[in-house]
Amino acid sequence: MEIKEYAGDLAEKYPAIKDVIEKRETLWINPNVIPFHMIDGLCQLVVSDEDIEDAGARLDRFAPFIKRCFPETEKTNGLIESPLRAIPKMQEELSNSVSGRQDQTDLTSSISGGQDQAGRRSFGIPGTLMLKMDSHLAIAGSVKARGGIYEVLKHAEDLAISEGKITVGDNYEKFDSNEMRDFLSGYTMQVGSTGNLGLSIGIMSAFLGFKVKVHMSCDAKQWKKDMLRSKGVEVIEYEDDYSKAVAEGRRNSDQDPKSHFVDDEQSLDLFLGYAVAAKRLKEQLDDINITVDQAHPLIVYIPAGVGGAPGGVGYGLKRVFGDDVHVFYTEPVECPSLLAGFASGLYEKANVSDFGLSCNTHADGLACASPSGLVTRLCGNMVSGDMTIDDARLYDYMRMLMDTEDIRIEPSSCASFAGPVLFHATENGANYRRARGMTDEIMENATHICWATGGALVPEEIWQQYLETYI
Ligand SMILES: *Cc1c(COP(=O)(O)O)cnc(C)c1O
Secondary structure: OOOOHHHHHHHHHOHHHHHHHOOOOOEEEOOOOOOHHHHHHHHHHHOOHHHHHHHHHHHHHHHHHHHHHOHHHHHHOOOOOOOEEEOHHHHHHHHHHHHHOOOOHHHHHHEOOOEOOOOOEOOOOOOEEEEEEHHHOOOOOEOHHHHHHHHHHHHHHHHHHHOOOOOOOOOHHHHOOHHHHHHHOOOEEEEEEOOHHHHHHHHHHHHHOOEEEEEEOOOOOHHHHHHHHHOOOEEEEOOOOHHHHHHHHHHHHHOOOOEEEEOOOOOHHHHHHHHOHHHHHHHHHHHOOOOOEOOEOEEEEEEOOOOHHHHHHHHHHHHHHHHHEEEEEEEEOOOOHHHHHHHHOOHHHOOHHHHOOOOOOOOHHHOOOOOOHHHHHHHOOOOOEEEEEOHHHHHHHHHHHHHHHOOOOOHHHHHHHHHHHHHHHEHHHHHHHHHOOOOHHHHHOOEEEEEEOEOOOOOHHHHHHHHOOOO
């Protein structure tokens, strides 16, 4: 594959981009980050605090309906929210992993820690490592239960209000009625997806009575298609990649005035559904007395595909914690589309093929060759950086988490564990900390959150395949 000139130029200027082209795991530090208060006002023109509040209030209105229809949300009172859990044994294992493995030569040039006689390195992960378990979110079993379900509910509400079927003051349990399902069955929801977004939109839309068409890219796993079809969803398969599935879905939907397209590349509603996570996370941290301020930084690592989920969650976190939160995205070595969009300044026009990369990855949820324009533009001055991870390590981390903490999350999700490792094991990570006064003492008080983005719906036989996968 030919490398575009702009990509070659970037590689000469930035060693991390050279790593990208040479398919080495790397930590790219975003040179365009500026203090949050300087972009706050401008950002609020696009997505304001009120917009996020409004989205949260909408989810609260639907909570009685969700609770009634999905008993697994009983304990959260109809909110679709996930546990935040400390994972100390995983933290210890991860700390040892770089020093312990033989096949880490790729990292040698960028390791800042000391080396022992055997050439092994140790660095440790100071502070507290936590897992945000969106892998176990109700209904959709992935982070898509935030954005995807939010957009479906919002569309159902818009239609019901405009046709006089409901008012904002009503009890939304009304949505669980034959009358409402008959009404919504006159409308269609469509979406393009690598799998999990299709699951969340498909499950929720079908439940409300909508007709649903899910346009699946070649990366989508068979079991996800089967599960959707079993719920009455029409699944349309493409032999092409994700962008094609989205383009076809959009075109199909535009031809039908009664069809709504959930646009993963530019939807503000999806983004808002994700952003609601931030304030709820702050409440969870408050509940366990974890402070976030300059002396107690919060560092968050979120796997990224097209960028919608990590974009919305990360943006929400910046609005709540400002410069005290450091948001990193994590992507497969063969498919760092957000990194490409940010680093090139080409936003949605960047494509990983420009860097000679294939977009082929076992991380099906992250296989998007070009990033979201909305996210790369809105978050370009606030995202701290981006990490890349080898596919082989996704399975290693998946097994490691099961062995140490008895938690299962799907391989795509495990990209988040590249975060604390590369943040501490690379020269770029050390430089980042130095530039921001994040001393060893401060790092002892840091909270790291790896965002687990999916897993709960994975069938048992697929887990067995994952467990036996070594690359
Ligand atoms: C969708 C997804 C992501 C990333 O979300 P994007 O909005 O595509 O960036 C990460 N992990 C899993 C498991 C996903 O399904």
